[in-house]
């Protein structure tokens with residue numbers, strides 16, 4: 373009887389684990405910006421005559437004095453650890469803040485080459501209005517030939533990840549926004565979103581985001597949202 377049970381259990385488990393091994397998902401984490409801005413231009417989409425600069429450099433903390441590029445990276449590295457522990461393969465667009473920013477076509481190509489289940493771009497916001505606050509998530513607007521292949525899944529990812537990230541940070545919910553002008557969206561052939569965790573120009577949010585406790589909250593929220601989006605239990609984030 374014990375032997376029969378073993379055979380039955382093995383038969384039930386084998387196909388599942390074999391399929392799981394084949395389908396180990398890849399997530400590409402893109403911590404926004406880098407040490408230096410990049411004033412070169414690139415077309416905003418394949419075949420476009422409209423060009424934008426590669427990277428304006430990002431914002432910085434009004435209280436902490438910290439650069440956005442460094443905050444994005446810290447959260448990105450924490451998120452990598454969480455996702456890898458949950459069985460996800462992670463590819464980073466960068467692991468240091470040490471160079472001139474590579475631009476957005478290059479970032480999208482990393483995600484395309486990895487055939488990412490999600491291309492997750494991590495940013496923090498800046499505004500001339502110090503009272504502007506809250507978390508929001510951007511995703512590509514629908515444009516035939518550029519984003520029609522990733523629009524629906526990107527929008528679904530944005531909804532799921534915004535909910536988890538906003539819940540983890542407890543900042544105001546600014547919701548979702550479609551963008552047609554983001555080079556890194558228009559060149560992506562995989563589902564893509566860009567999270568703006570909070571405003572570094574808001575004294576309260578900057579002060580909180582500068583702490584390791586809030587960087588961990590952000591990484592946890594992003595991990596849970598990512599796993600929910602790819603159909604894995606969000607409880608694996610810890």
Ligand SMILES: [Zn+2]
Pocket residue numbers: 404405430431440495496497
């Ligand atoms: Zn940014």
